[in-house]
Amino acid sequence: MSKLSHYDDAGSARMVDISDKPVTARVAKAHAFVHMSPEVLAALPSNPKGDPLEVARIAAIQAAKRTSDLIPMCHPIPISKVDIDFGIEAGGIRVTSTVACSAGTGVEMEAMTAASIAALTIYDMTKALDKGIQITDIHLLFKSGGKSGDYQRDSS
Amino acid sequence: MSKLSHYDDAGSARMVDISDKPVTARVAKAHAFVHMSPEVLAALPSNPKGDPLEVARIAAIQAAKRTSDLIPMCHPIPISKVDIDFGIEAGGIRVTSTVACSAGTGVEMEAMTAASIAALTIYDMTKALDKGIQITDIHLLFKSGGKSGDYQRDSS
Amino acid sequence: MSKLSHYDDAGSARMVDISDKPVTARVAKAHAFVHMSPEVLAALPSNPKGDPLEVARIAAIQAAKRTSDLIPMCHPIPISKVDIDFGIEAGGIRVTSTVACSAGTGVEMEAMTAASIAALTIYDMTKALDKGIQITDIHLLFKSGGKSGDYQRDSS
Amino acid sequence: MSKLSHYDDAGSARMVDISDKPVTARVAKAHAFVHMSPEVLAALPSNPKGDPLEVARIAAIQAAKRTSDLIPMCHPIPISKVDIDFGIEAGGIRVTSTVACSAGTGVEMEAMTAASIAALTIYDMTKALDKGIQITDIHLLFKSGGKSGDYQRDSS
Amino acid sequence: MSKLSHYDDAGSARMVDISDKPVTARVAKAHAFVHMSPEVLAALPSNPKGDPLEVARIAAIQAAKRTSDLIPMCHPIPISKVDIDFGIEAGGIRVTSTVACSAGTGVEMEAMTAASIAALTIYDMTKALDKGIQITDIHLLFKSGGKSGDYQRDSS
Amino acid sequence: MSKLSHYDDAGSARMVDISDKPVTARVAKAHAFVHMSPEVLAALPSNPKGDPLEVARIAAIQAAKRTSDLIPMCHPIPISKVDIDFGIEAGGIRVTSTVACSAGTGVEMEAMTAASIAALTIYDMTKALDKGIQITDIHLLFKSGGKSGDYQRDSS
Numbered sequence: 014m015s016k017l018s019h020y021d022d023a024g025s026a027r028m029v030d031i032s033d034k035p036v037t038a039r040v041a042k043a044h045a046f047v048h049m050s051p052e053v054l055a056a057l058p059s060n061p062k063g064d065p066l067e068v069a070r071i072a073a074i075q076a077a078k079r080t081s082d083l084i085p086m087c088h089p090i091p092i093s094k095v096d097i098d099f100g101i102e103a104g105g106i107r108v109t110s111t112v113a114c115s116a117g118t119g120v121e122m123e124a125m126t127a128a129s130i131a132a133l134t135i136y137d138m139t140k141a142l143d144k145g146i147q148i149t150d151i152h153l154l155f156k157s158g159g160k161s162g163d164y165q166r167d168s169s
Numbered sequence: 170m171s172k173l174s175h176y177d178d179a180g181s182a183r184m185v186d187i188s189d190k191p192v193t194a195r196v197a198k199a200h201a202f203v204h205m206s207p208e209v210l211a212a213l214p215s216n217p218k219g220d221p222l223e224v225a226r227i228a229a230i231q232a233a234k235r236t237s238d239l240i241p242m243c244h245p246i247p248i249s250k251v252d253i254d255f256g257i258e259a260g261g262i263r264v265t266s267t268v269a270c271s272a273g274t275g276v277e278m279e280a281m282t283a284a285s286i287a288a289l290t291i292y293d294m295t296k297a298l299d300k301g302i303q304i305t306d307i308h309l310l311f312k313s314g315g316k317s318g319d320y321q322r323d324s325s
Numbered sequence: 326m327s328k329l330s331h332y333d334d335a336g337s338a339r340m341v342d343i344s345d346k347p348v349t350a351r352v353a354k355a356h357a358f359v360h361m362s363p364e365v366l367a368a369l370p371s372n373p374k375g376d377p378l379e380v381a382r383i384a385a386i387q388a389a390k391r392t393s394d395l396i397p398m399c400h401p402i403p404i405s406k407v408d409i410d411f412g413i414e415a416g417g418i419r420v421t422s423t424v425a426c427s428a429g430t431g432v433e434m435e436a437m438t439a440a441s442i443a444a445l446t447i448y449d450m451t452k453a454l455d456k457g458i459q460i461t462d463i464h465l466l467f468k469s470g471g472k473s474g475d476y477q478r479d480s481s
Numbered sequence: 482m483s484k485l486s487h488y489d490d491a492g493s494a495r496m497v498d499i500s501d502k503p504v505t506a507r508v509a510k511a512h513a514f515v516h517m518s519p520e521v522l523a524a525l526p527s528n529p530k531g532d533p534l535e536v537a538r539i540a541a542i543q544a545a546k547r548t549s550d551l552i553p554m555c556h557p558i559p560i561s562k563v564d565i566d567f568g569i570e571a572g573g574i575r576v577t578s579t580v581a582c583s584a585g586t587g588v589e590m591e592a593m594t595a596a597s598i599a600a601l602t603i604y605d606m607t608k609a610l611d612k613g614i615q616i617t618d619i620h621l622l623f624k625s626g627g628k629s630g631d632y633q634r635d636s637s
Numbered sequence: 638m639s640k641l642s643h644y645d646d647a648g649s650a651r652m653v654d655i656s657d658k659p660v661t662a663r664v665a666k667a668h669a670f671v672h673m674s675p676e677v678l679a680a681l682p683s684n685p686k687g688d689p690l691e692v693a694r695i696a697a698i699q700a701a702k703r704t705s706d707l708i709p710m711c712h713p714i715p716i717s718k719v720d721i722d723f724g725i726e727a728g729g730i731r732v733t734s735t736v737a738c739s740a741g742t743g744v745e746m747e748a749m750t751a752a753s754i755a756a757l758t759i760y761d762m763t764k765a766l767d768k769g770i771q772i773t774d775i776h777l778l779f780k781s782g783g784k785s786g787d788y789q790r791d792s793s
Numbered sequence: 794m795s796k797l798s799h800y801d802d803a804g805s806a807r808m809v810d811i812s813d814k815p816v817t818a819r820v821a822k823a824h825a826f827v828h829m830s831p832e833v834l835a836a837l838p839s840n841p842k843g844d845p846l847e848v849a850r851i852a853a854i855q856a857a858k859r860t861s862d863l864i865p866m867c868h869p870i871p872i873s874k875v876d877i878d879f880g881i882e883a884g885g886i887r888v889t890s891t892v893a894c895s896a897g898t899g900v901e902m903e904a905m906t907a908a909s910i911a912a913l914t915i916y917d918m919t920k921a922l923d924k925g926i927q928i929t930d931i932h933l934l935f936k937s938g939g940k941s942g943d944y945q946r947d948s949s
Contacts, residue, residue: 017212017221018297021876026224026294026847028854030874032818032893038500056173064379065173067494068182071383071553072241074496078549078557081858083235083286084293085228085851089858089871091557093585094498096489113500117873122293129285130239132307137240137278138182141174144309144320151288151304153296164300177408182379184386186406188350188425194656223650223844227709227851230652234705234713237390241383245390245403247713249741250654252645269656273405329524329533330609333720338536338606338691340698342718344662344737380487380494384553391551393702395598396605397540397695401702401715429717434605441597442551444619449552449590450494453486456621456632463600463616465608476612506812535688535806539695539865542808546861546869559869561897562810564801581812641836641845642921650848650918680797689797692806696865703863707910708917709852746917753909754863756931761864761902762806765798768933768944775912775928777920788924 019086028086034117039158041112043124045132046150048105053142057101065138066106069131070097076130077112080123090116092123097131108132109154119159125151175242184242190273195314197268199280201288202306204261209298213257221294222262225287226253232286233268236279246272248279253287264288265310275315281307331398340398346429351470353424355436357444358462360417365454369413377450378418381443382409388442389424392435402428404435409443420444421466431471437463487554496554502585507626509580511592513600513619516573521610525569533606534574537599538565544598545580548591558584560591565599576600577622587627593619643710652710658741663782665736667748669756670774672729677766681725689762690730693755694721700754701736704747714740716747721755732756733778743783749775799866808866814897819938821892823904825912826930828885833922837881845918846886849911850877856910857892860903870896872903877911888912889934899939905931 018029057065077095081087093113100107110127112120132148139146156164174185213221233251237243249269256263266283268276288304295302312320330341369377389407393399405425412419422439424432444460451458468476486497525533545563549555561581568575578595580588600616607614624632642653681689701719705711717737724731734751736744756772764770780788798809837845857875861867873893880887890907892900912928919926936944 017294019221019224019294025877026850026854027877028857028872028875030893032873032895065175067376067379068175068241068383070494071380072239074494074553075387075550076239077496079239082855083228083232083239084290085224085854086293088873089557089869091559091584091871092496093500093556095496097495098493113498115500116871121296122289125289125292129289129304133278133281133285134240136281137242138173138175140277140309144312145322146308148285148307149305151307152302153300156300166301181409182382182386183409184389184404184407186425188405188427220847223847224851226650227848230650230709231706231855233652238387241386244405245401245713247403247715247740248652249656249712251652253649253651269654271656272403329606331533331536331606337721338694338698339721340701340716340719342737344717344739377487380553384551388551394699395540395544395547395551396602397536397698398605400717401713403715428715433608434601437601437604441601441616445590445593445597446552448593449554450487452589452621456624457634458620460597460619461617463619464614465612468612478613532691535691536695538806539692542806542865543699543862545808557869559871559896560808561812561868563808565805565807581810583812641918643845643848643918689799692799692865696863700863707852707856707859707863708914709848710917745920746913749913749916753913753928757902757905757909758864760905761866762797762799764901764933768936769946770932772909772931773929775931776926777924780924790925 028088031088031117036115036117037158038115039119041119041121041124041156042154043110043128044150044152044154045108045128045148046105047132047135048147048149049139050143053139056142065135066099068138069134072134073097073110073127073131077123077127080126083126084122087122088118090114090120095127097127106135119156121153121156125153184244187244187273192271192273193314194271195275197275197277197280197312198310199266199284200306200308200310201264201284201304202261203288203291204303204305205295206299209295212298221291222255224294225290228290229253229266229283229287233279233283236282239282240278243278244274246270246276251283253283262291275312277309277312281309340400343400343429348427348429349470350427351431353431353433353436353468354466355422355440356462356464356466357420357440357460358417359444359447360459360461361451362455365451368454377447378411380450381446384446385409385422385439385443389435389439392438395438396434399434400430402426402432404432407439409439418447431468433465433468437465496556499556499585504583504585505626506583507587509587509589509592509624510622511578511596512622513576513596514573514617515600515603516615516617517607518611521607524610533603534567536606537602540602541565541578541595541599545591545595548594551594552590555590556586558582558588560588563595565595574603587624589621589624593621652712655712655741660739660741661782662739663743665743665745665748665780666778667734667752668774668776668778669732669752669772670729671756671759672771672773673763674767677763680766689759690723692762693758696758697721697734697751697755701747701751704750707750708746711746712742714738714744719751721751730759743780745777745780749777808868811868811897816895816897817938818895819899821899821901821904821936822934823890823908824930824932824934825888825908825928826885827912827915828927828929829919830923833919836922845915846879848918849914852914853877853890853907853911857903857907860906863906864902867902868898870894870900875907877907886915899936901933901936905933
């Protein structure tokens with residue numbers, strides 16, 4: 014089994030050295046789902062001008078840029094793209110984030126953080142209607158670039 | 170059905186006015202679960218000195234303090250307590266966050282954010298072992314204080 | 326003439342002591358105007374779903390909360406409300422910000438900062454169409470609360 | 482007319498992809514003017530040791546570095562230089578900011594943000610003397626680097 | 638001997654609960670010393686307009702406000718005053734910070750952080766002249782307010 | 794004697810231009826010492842699960858990433874590694890930080906800031922036991938990369 018790369022040989026947490034890693038183009042996609050009742054979902058478009066999803070989209074883009082400030086062992090990364098998509102489905106709202114960079118390490122945590130903060134913001138914008146809203150299925154969908162090879166989540 | 174409180178009468182997003190709300194003691198608890206394989210779970214204690222959960226605990230405490238920076242419509246709140254608990258179970262790690270304050274609004278989003286960032290940090294610390302790790306069941310467990318009354322999630 | 330309150334008797338910059346100031350309700354309103362050509366203005370609503378003003382609104386709310394991080398001598402203040410209004414006029418977009426708090430000092434700089442960042446974000450969202458867009462007339466409109474009395478800008 | 486580049490084809494706001502843009506040297510200069518009465522201007526140098534402009538200079542340098550945190554669609558950029566100049570004139574204080582980087586996108590917003598925060602800080606340092614101080618003429622003076630070509634504001 | 642208050646009964650780090658602590662006026666003073674050679678000290682005032690100590694003063698005031706963001710177990714505190722004093726002595730520069738608040742916990746760490754960041758900034762502003770500059774004697778000078786009683790460092 | 798590089802020819806503070814400096818691998822190591830009594834040192838391991846040094850380690854890693862936000866004239870740098878070591882000695886705790894990057898300027902201030910925040914966090918975690926704890930000997934140990942050549946502190 015692989016080692017936990019955030020630990021050195023003595024077991025202390027550290028930010029791993031990426032000094033010698035080549036700078037390559039990297040992309041990561043992550044997913045989250047916000048479960049909400051049909052009543053809450055139905056109320057979303059009834060706001061004359063506002064849209065909870067637009068607030069969530071901007072929060073997610075901002076959060077992607079702050080990932081290394083939030084997740085202790087993450088490196089600061091010059092993100093080159095953030096895209097947040099929402100799908101409104103019968104049981105709630107599906108969040109998909111895509112983050113790209115050209116760096117010595119990937120943007121997997123940036124995509125995961127963006128999807129999570131989008132979901133938390135949707136929760137915040139709708140929680141007055143239903144305290145039971147729940148966020149599930151935060152996971153990596155896809156990853157490319159870097160020596161560990163591409164990853165595509167098995168959707169079966 | 171209640172209104173979406175983050176929107177004014179014209180439907181524009183805004184930070185709702187809590188100027189006239191009484192300052193009361195408030196507590197919120199939130200939950201997240203990090204699903205991981207038995208192999209990854211078994212590897213956690215094998216680090217001589219380090220512990221992914223301690224890194225996650227500190228990240229979560231820091232994130233609770235930054236909630237209003239991350240979730241656009243949240244008010245800055247003088248948090249008076251943050252506690253993060255972890256339970257290691259057969260299928261993964263259970264995260265429970267407790268946040269308290271004395272303020273004109275509650276700490277529901279602070280507890281939700283703390284639980285989410287704890288889970289994301291655990292993911293980051295273990296993702297080298299398994300890309301398929303997934304975070305689920307981010308929800309509010311309990312809330313007290315404030316005029317909307319107490320809330321206790323139905324655990325049935 | 327009044328003293329520059331940010332300086333002590335020896336002339337060194339400092340964050341002035343508000344320890345003994347009573348906590349009172351305070352409100353401040355500020356203004357900014359983003360001059361743009363009729364062509365750029367006309368292009369704003371042609372985006373199928375997006376709206377530069379909604380991005381600017383959220384940026385402004387977030388900036389109000391970060392004022393003490395941006396303006397060195399500002400105190401951290403528990404903001405209780407932020408509201409951003411936009412008026413689309415012949416020559417551009419009028420920004421009005423309203424910020425409230427209950428504190429020992431006012432939210433004048435929070436309102437000024439929110440209006441400025443809203444204007445800068447509108448600029449950023451439209452600059453691809455016209456590099457000559459200009460922001461003007463950033464000023465305080467109104468201030469209430471605190472011992473220095475209310476202020477209402479002369480609109481003549 | 483050019484497209485609003487911050488929107489994708491469906492009109493959703495996003496951080497545009499600069500992954501394929503070449504890294505080139507880029508410079509941007511921006512301008513702001515703080516109108517103040519002759520009495521307030523005359524009071525500026527009467528502080529034995531302190532100088533509002535030095536506080537504003539440092540606030541502006543710090544703000545340039547935080548631009549992507551303040552303006553939602555801005556990319557994080559490794560800024561290589563920030564310079565803030567002040568000119569004391571009959572009607573107030575002229576602020577000129579210069580920012581440089583070597584990156585796949587420019588520092589136009591960094592220069593605009595630096596000039597704006599310098600002006601807001603001057604306002605904050607002098608507002609006790611005159612509530613009517615006003616900030617105007619925030620605009621781009623110059624831009625070089627990048628495929629869209631150089632820009633020089635028409636000063637006529 | 639007292640307990641380490643940042644740990645709960647099971648030994649996990651947490652942000653201690655100050656919900657029930659009375660809000661009282663609190664002051665803390667801290668100290669740092671930056672040792673530098675007479676040559677470096679002599680060069681400080683030779684800058685026609687600039688002054689490294691003014692940059693350090695502003696950095697220290699900003700850092701005091703960010704203490705809870707830097708020191709994991711610190712509570713966010715509404716600081717009501719920050720004052721930074723410098724004394725130029727034969728062997729270097731003496732830094733004294735004073736921070737005040739009205740809160741349920743003290744500002745000891747805010748004063749310690751402000752003094753440290755002031756010293757680090759002086760180091761940064763002068764390190765081109767001498768890599769051997771050293772910061773020493775960072776300690777608490779004084780503390781008042783709160784149930785643990787006042788503290789005055791023994792200067793003998 | 795060298796010039797103070799943070800000042801331009803007119804003596805105004807600025808962020809120096811590193812646009813033309815070559816991007817090279819750079820490493821810096823810094824040191825701090827936290828003096829504490831034998832009683833406080835003996836109490837450190839008596840926490841069943843917690844460890845003040847692990848909290849300090851994470852705070853230091855996070856602080857290294859925020860250096861340009863704390864020290865006004867520092868450039869934002871894409872840090873590629875942070876390592877924090879602690880040595881428990883008779884008179885206290887020795888902190889050594891190592892930071893690496895590939896950039897146009899070095900990470901000397903990142904290493905100094907990381908060591909300082911580690912020391913301040915240890916102070917915060919133990920101050921309930923002894924108010925007289927003191928931080929000393931914050932200095933650069935080593936620096937490599939960049940045109941000014943390597944530096945090794947004389948340990949004699």
